Amino acid sequence: MELLRQLLKEAGADMREAVTFIPSFGAYVKGVKRVEDFSDKKIILLVGKNKLTLNGESLEISSYIRGDMFVRGKVWGITYD
Amino acid sequence: MIDRAQICVTSSVETALKKLGKADIAVYGLKKRGAYVYFCVEEEYVQKVFAIFSHPCYNVGIRRKSAKSRLKNFVGRRLGLLIGGAMFVAACALSNFFVLKIKVVGSGSYLGPQIIDLAKSCDVERGRLCTHPDFPMLTSRILSMPGVSFCSVQKAGGVVVIDVRAESGGASYPKPKSLVSGCGGEVVKIVALCGTAEKGVGDRVEKGDTLIGGYALTENGERIQTPAVGFAHIKCTRSISLFYEKESDKNAADALSSTLLYTDEPLEKSYSVSPCDGGVKYELKFSYITALYINMD
Numbered sequence: 001m002e003l004l005r006q007l008l009k010e011a012g013a014d015m016r017e018a019v020t021f022i023p024s025f026g027a028y029v030k031g032v033k034r035v036e037d038f039s040d041k042k043i044i045l046l047v048g049k050n051k052l053t054l055n056g057e058s059l060e061i062s063s064y065i066r067g068d069m070f071v072r073g074k075v076w077g078i079t080y081d
Numbered sequence: 082m083i084d085r086a087q088i089c090v091t092s093s094v095e096t097a098l099k100k101l102g103k104a105d106i107a108v109y110g111l112k113k114r115g116a117y118v119y120f121c122v123e124e125e126y127v128q129k130v131f132a133i134f135s136h137p138c139y140n141v142g143i144r145r146k147s148a149k150s151r152l153k154n155f156v157g158r159r160l161g162l163l164i165g166g167a168m169f170v171a172a173c174a175l176s177n178f179f180v181l182k183i184k185v186v187g188s189g190s191y192l193g194p195q196i197i198d199l200a201k202s203c204d205v206e207r208g209r210l211c212t213h214p215d216f217p218m219l220t221s222r223i224l225s226m227p228g229v230s231f232c233s234v235q236k237a238g239g240v241v242v243i244d245v246r247a248e249s250g251g252a253s254y255p256k257p258k259s260l261v262s263g264c265g266g267e268v269v270k271i272v273a274l275c276g277t278a279e280k281g282v283g284d285r286v287e288k289g290d291t292l293i294g295g296y297a298l299t300e301n302g303e304r305i306q307t308p309a310v311g312f313a314h315i316k317c318t319r320s321i322s323l324f325y326e327k328e329s330d331k332n333a334a335d336a337l338s339s340t341l342l343y344t345d346e347p348l349e350k351s352y353s354v355s356p357c358d359g360g361v362k363y364e365l366k367f368s369y370i371t372a373l374y375i376n377m378d
Binding site for chain 1: 093094095098099101102105107108109110111112113120
């Protein structure tokens, strides 16, 4: 993670909004402003000015602290638009 | 372990997270079950959560209190029980230091009363605190009893178990007879290793009096037969008369030496001389210690 953070920083990426996806385990989303929709199969989040959709199974918000959210469950797909 | 309380609120996930996020409250394990949203917050934020969802349109409640609160409630409601439990544990621990019972087992258990007396002399007594029992000393004293071939002393909780084995066959056991005084006098010393001393130091005894009886008294006052083992020292006083032709130093020395017939070491001796038919009478008075033993070989 340290290497990734360093590489992204050097490339000038905005780290305030980011998604880390861990297959069959969950996803970590930074910069969540609001939850638009929530069910155990789909979570729509407002990240910055865009919508991030997580599709999967047995989804639950494991933790949510100051815009940082960890969604636990089997995430099958992530859509960002 | 992180201490969290689980809250249940009738709200949408979106609204709940929006409100909690605004208040900077960390949310954990959020799930939606029908109309309810379940989530965990740290114990310190519980009141804040209730304040946030205080509006009548929200139905908010604590589904599971934090471990700390549960423990606090448990202790608060069962304080008496916990104090009682703690006292019970303390009493159990403390009772281990006391001797609640002395049990004499094995083939030598018939020596029980004497063994319990010996135990008393080694500070091992029923109902008494026994932090550093001198079991080796007690073992050696029991082993010195006649007929005892094996002894083991152990403490199990509050019970002292003394395993005594007597020599098999019983042929070498002392017979249960008594120590009887062979002369009249005063008891100077009396030691009953087995049996019961019937006289004490300073008591006057006559010839034929029982000094150590071949029995023991149980706690119930019951008399049981045991061998008599022990010894006694009796201070005897005697007077003898001797006749001589005349009074002289030689005759006086001769009269005094006649105490040797009774003892080598008289405690005190004196004489008086009075005229008698055709001579003089030496009236000799002396005292000595005589030792009497029973089954001490």
